[in-house]
Amino acid sequence: AGNGFQWSRLPRCCSGLAAGGAEPGGGHHGNRAPAQGLQPQKQRPDTARETERSRAPTTGAFVEDARRLLTLAYPERWPLSAAVGFLGVSSLVTMSAPFFLGKVIDTIYMNPVGENVTGSLTSLCAILSGVFICGAAANAARVYLMQISGQQIVRRLRTRLYSSVLCQEIGFFDKTSTGELINRLSSDTDLLGRSVTENLSDGLRAVGQAAAGVGMMFYVSPQLALFVLGIVPPVGVLAVFYGRYMRKLGRVTQDSLADATQTGLTGNLIVLSVLYKGGLMMGDAYMTVGELTSFMMYAFWVGISIGGLSSFYSALMKGLGAGGRLWELYERKPEMALNVGMILQPDQFKGAIEFRRVTFAYPTRPEIPVFSELDLSIPAGSVVAVVGPSGSGKSTLMSLLLRLYDPVSGTVAVDGHDVRSLNPFWLRKNMGAVNQEPVLFSCSIAENIAYGTTHPFQLTMEDIEKAAKIANAYEFIRNFPKGFQTVVGEKGILLSGGQKQRVAIARALLKNPKILLLDEATSALDAENEYLVQEALDRLMEGRTVLIIAHRLSTIQNADAVAVLDQGRIVEYGTHQELLANSDGLFRKLVEKQTILQNSQKHMLKV
Numbered sequence: 001a002g003n004g005f006q007w008s009r010l011p012r013c014c015s016g017l018a019a020g021g022a023e024p025g026g027g028h029h030g031n032r033a034p035a036q037g038l039q040p041q042k043q044r045p046d047t048a049r050e051t052e053r054s055r056a057p058t059t060g061a062f063v064e065d066a067r068r069l070l071t072l073a074y075p076e077r078w079p080l081s082a083a084v085g086f087l088g089v090s091s092l093v094t095m096s097a098p099f100f101l102g103k104v105i106d107t108i109y110m111n112p113v114g115e116n117v118t119g120s121l122t123s124l125c126a127i128l129s130g131v132f133i134c135g136a137a138a139n140a141a142r143v144y145l146m147q148i149s150g151q152q153i154v155r156r157l158r159t160r161l162y163s164s165v166l167c168q169e170i171g172f173f174d175k176t177s178t179g180e181l182i183n184r185l186s187s188d189t190d191l192l193g194r195s196v197t198e199n200l201s202d203g204l205r206a207v208g209q210a211a212a213g214v215g216m217m218f219y220v221s222p223q224l225a226l227f228v229l230g231i232v233p234p235v236g237v238l239a240v241f242y243g244r245y246m247r248k249l250g251r252v253t254q255d256s257l258a259d260a261t262q263t264g265l266t267g268n269l270i271v272l273s274v275l276y277k278g279g280l281m282m283g284d285a286y287m288t289v290g291e292l293t294s295f296m297m298y299a300f301w302v303g304i305s306i307g308g309l310s311s312f313y314s315a316l317m318k319g320l321g322a323g324g325r326l327w328e329l330y331e332r333k334p335e336m337a338l339n340v341g342m343i344l345q346p347d348q349f350k351g352a353i354e355f356r357r358v359t360f361a362y363p364t365r366p367e368i369p370v371f372s373e374l375d376l377s378i379p380a381g382s383v384v385a386v387v388g389p390s391g392s393g394k395s396t397l398m399s400l401l402l403r404l405y406d407p408v409s410g411t412v413a414v415d416g417h418d419v420r421s422l423n424p425f426w427l428r429k430n431m432g433a434v435n436q437e438p439v440l441f442s443c444s445i446a447e448n449i450a451y452g453t454t455h456p457f458q459l460t461m462e463d464i465e466k467a468a469k470i471a472n473a474y475e476f477i478r479n480f481p482k483g484f485q486t487v488v489g490e491k492g493i494l495l496s497g498g499q500k501q502r503v504a505i506a507r508a509l510l511k512n513p514k515i516l517l518l519d520e521a522t523s524a525l526d527a528e529n530e531y532l533v534q535e536a537l538d539r540l541m542e543g544r545t546v547l548i549i550a551h552r553l554s555t556i557q558n559a560d561a562v563a564v565l566d567q568g569r570i571v572e573y574g575t576h577q578e579l580l581a582n583s584d585g586l587f588r589k590l591v592e593k594q595t596i597l598q599n600s601q602k603h604m605l606k607v
């Protein structure tokens with residue numbers, strides 16, 4: 001770490017897709033099998049919980065969701081408790097305001113004519129101003145604490161969710177779109193975070209204020225309070241019928257207008273009735289003007305609080321809805337455990353590969369088999385080129401070998417061991433992959449080269465430079481003003497195709513895998529770049545078992561054996577010469593097609 005890299009910035013992709021995609025040091029799963037001989041494989045996790053979640057929501061599920069929410073908020077219990085305390089103070093001040101404002105009005109009205117009210121009015125208003133300022137300060141403290149706690153909860157939630165996403169099997173990403181995952185991570189976490197903080201405190205405040213408001217209405221005038229409570233239900237019923245009638249009259253799009261009219265009508269009727277009854281009571285000297293004002297203000301607060309409760313309810317439901325989607329991802333166990341299973345000792349690990357009667361279909365298309373009873377053997381240390389028409393499954397062979405997917409039947413074996421029994425983390429650590437579009441990350445070239453090695457902390461700048469030299473990448477990297485510290489942009493966008501490939505080759509060289517998977521998908525490299533990449537690849541291939549998706553005749557000619565893939569099986573297998581000798585064979589036809597293509601290109605160039 002002393003050479004200036006920011007290791008913490010290296011992406012920790014659990015799936016290990018890139019040439020060096022394995023996570024150094026066992027990652028955060030921590031259940032890495034000890035490196036001694038064969039280790040037993042653990043049971044595959046069940047997905048029962050997932051099925052359970054997809055059922056219709058029940059009271060049990062609701063309670064369970066609420067429990068999860070509370071667990072999430074638990075680490076923030078102290079700031080949240082303080083916020084609830086401040087909430088109590090500010091609500092108390094808010095709810096005492098109408099009472100004291102009523103007193104101020106009575107002080108003004110009730111003083112006998114000619115008496116100086118300045119003294120008592122000034123002190124009352126000064127005290128009240130002080131109390132209101134304290135209430136506002138308590139409210140500010142509540143908002144601050146709620147915001148901070150909410151952000152902490154969202155951060156924690158996002159971190160957990162993100163690592164859960166990284167640990168899923170590849171099939172999961174075939175089914176789930178990136179946009180959906182980003183939505184889960186950004187807006188759903190935000191909704192949920194807010195529902196346990198802001199919405200909950202708003203809800204608490206609404207309940208508290210409604211209860212206090214009703215209580216104070218009774219305190220100020222029990223008679224008027226009883227009268228109001230007596231007329232609210234019938235007026236409410238009236239409003240519902242009126243609203244329905246409006247809806248029938250209007251189109252569906254005018255629903256909100258009908259609702260608004262209904263609310264306005266209900267409120268106005270209630271205010272009118274309070275003024276009527278209160279006015280009569282004042283006339284009979286049962287009530288002062290200040291008391292009637294206080295009463296009206298409390299009635300308003302009760303109305304506002306009940307309105308707040310309904311928006312709190314809808315916000316809470318939104319939060320719970322977002323939670324339902326989040327927990328599913330949060331608790332999803334990958335169908336393929338990442339870091340359990342056998343690890344082969346160096347003396348047992350030779351790198352022989354065998355596909356035995358493999359039948360496979362992608363999980364998203366189970367009805368379309370890619371392979372049916374496919375057999376292929378690749379002896380340790382040999383180079384086997386796979387050729388075949390587009391879509392015949394050449395890349396799929398590699399995916400099965402990396403155990404990104406499991407076959408439906410048959411086995412994929414490394415040194416005689418079914419890859420399902422091997423530790424995927426270990427397996428991927430010992431496989432390198434270089435393809436036309438290498439996976440580069442938006443960090444420095446040095447970090448990209450070092451990514452995926454077993455002990456990145458022990459690497460020196462010399463190691464990285466040496467790998468870059470062998471990969472024919474050193475020269476172009478040195479020519480950048482920042483050299484190895486050049487940041488390559490998202491997916492390495494600031495590098496050319498050939499440069500990206502050479503960085504990927506340097507990365508694979510450092511990783512030093514026993515098995516190499518090459519996909520030389522027809523790339524649009526110019527002659528010089530192609531030569532440099534080919535030379536680097538030749539160096540990389542030395543002394544390894546290589547499975548190569550071949551497009552160039554030169555590669556096919558140099559391979560120890562060529563396997564021709566068609567219709568889900570290996571239809572021809574042998575050396576280049578042997579296959580070429582079969583005039584009816586598919587290989588011969590593929591080569592002829594390519595030769596024709598090359599001739600036509602030559603012809604076009606001459607013209």
Ligand SMILES: Nc1ncnc2c1ncn2[C@@H]1O[C@H](COP(=O)(O)OP(=O)(O)OP(=O)(O)O)[C@@H](O)[C@H]1O
Binds near residue numbers: 364392393394397
């Ligand atoms: N993730 C996936 N989910 C579903 N089907 C897939 C997936 N990846 C590939 N396929 C399908 O599987 C078949 C084999 O694809 P594959 O990419 O292995 O072929 P290929 O021989 O490498 O093709 P090419 O030479 O064009 O790259 C194709 O029909 C393809 O549409």
